[in-house]
Amino acid sequence: MRKSGATVMVLGMGLLALGCGEAPLASAGDAATSRDAGWTEPPGDAGTSPIIPLPEPPPVEPPPSTEAPFTCEGKTGAAGDHVIVVPHDGLLRRVLLHVPESYDPAAGTTLVLNFHGFSSADWQQSLLTHMNRTSDERGFLVAYPQGVATSWNAGDCCGTAWVDGVDDVGFVRAMLDRLERDYCVDPRRVHATGMSNGGFISHRLACELEDRIASIAPVAGVLGMDTCRPSRPVPVFHFHGTEDLLVPYEGGTPVVHELGAGVVFRAVSETMEHWRVVNGCDATPTETLREGDVTCIEWQGCSASTRLCTVDGGGHTWPGGMPIPFLGHTTDDVDATDAMIDFFDAHPMPVR
Secondary structure (H helix, E strand, C coil): CCCCHHHHHHHHHHCCCCCCCCCCCCECCCCCCEEECCCCCCCCCCCCCCCCCCCCCCCCCCCCCCCCCCCCCCCCCCCEEEEEEEEECCEEEEEEEEECCCCCCCCCEEEEEEECCCCCCHHHHHHHHCHHHHHHHHCCEEEEECCECCECCCCCCCHHHHHCCCCHHHHHHHHHHHHHHHCCEEEEEEEEEEECHHHHHHHHHHHHCCCCCCEEEEECCCCCCCCCCCCCCCCEEEEEECCCCCCCCCCECCHHHHHCCCCCECCHHHHHHHHHHHCCCCCCEEEEEEECCEEEEEECCCCCCEEEEEECCECCCCCCCCCCHHHCECCCCCCHHHHHHHHHHHCCCCCC
16 A cells, blocks of 8 residues: 555545544653543544455464453542543553443453544544443443544554554553553453544454454444454454445545545455455355345354444444534444444453
């Protein structure tokens, strides 16, 4: 995948979920802090390069167990909304954490990582997905990490993080270390989702952080890695609209390609075929849901569940989430947040 200044400008205009930028990050020399914070204010501050086909991955075998016994001894954490600051690679990286009232520091709790889209922000992702409300109803922790310059390095995409080769996988590992140190997070129940560039990074985490991420549920973001060989099958639940003009369902260049060149994304079908092979599924999927404009399918015979929900006419939007009219149709026939939490609950990390 070629990178260029024009490419970054294209994506900067195209792959936002709600718009806005972020404040410059502090240096790691400053003291890391954690504080309560409100959620009402934002943070301060086409060409055609061919896609290299992914090599068919070999069958994966789980490594021998190296797990230490899980304990909640010494864990704390209060309910509410918090800003967590994580030092990594010379930067202080911010995470917004929502802790439901039902949180028990003596009981292992599910953690969902919810990544914003390019040119969006952590607090906007919480509004887009309504996930705080679902967290309160169902009792899981939800973290909204903030990308460097509102971007994630997810392979084919996007922005400053991509161009500069930011170690976002390493940041996520450091973030999990911090959250698991302070909160009673069940390490077998850590899952990732995200919108657009946040969906791309969710796919990358399944490829490269499969020892910490139990399953993923990307929305409107395809696989951006030329090499993806996780050490175990990874459950995947993907959501995508057929009229997404920014990450096209059939693959190719975003609709704003006239403003620049060098961006070509994989099709949803290519992305799911990769995970079908990794997860050892049969070739033909089965329809599991047809409701209004939504059709969901699931592959059979898998070592890890592999699912796709397609929104006929859906735009670059979050199913069941906050509508963003200029990004296309938002369906109400499936709620991606509720559906993925059901999926996450059913797919903890396998015991090794």
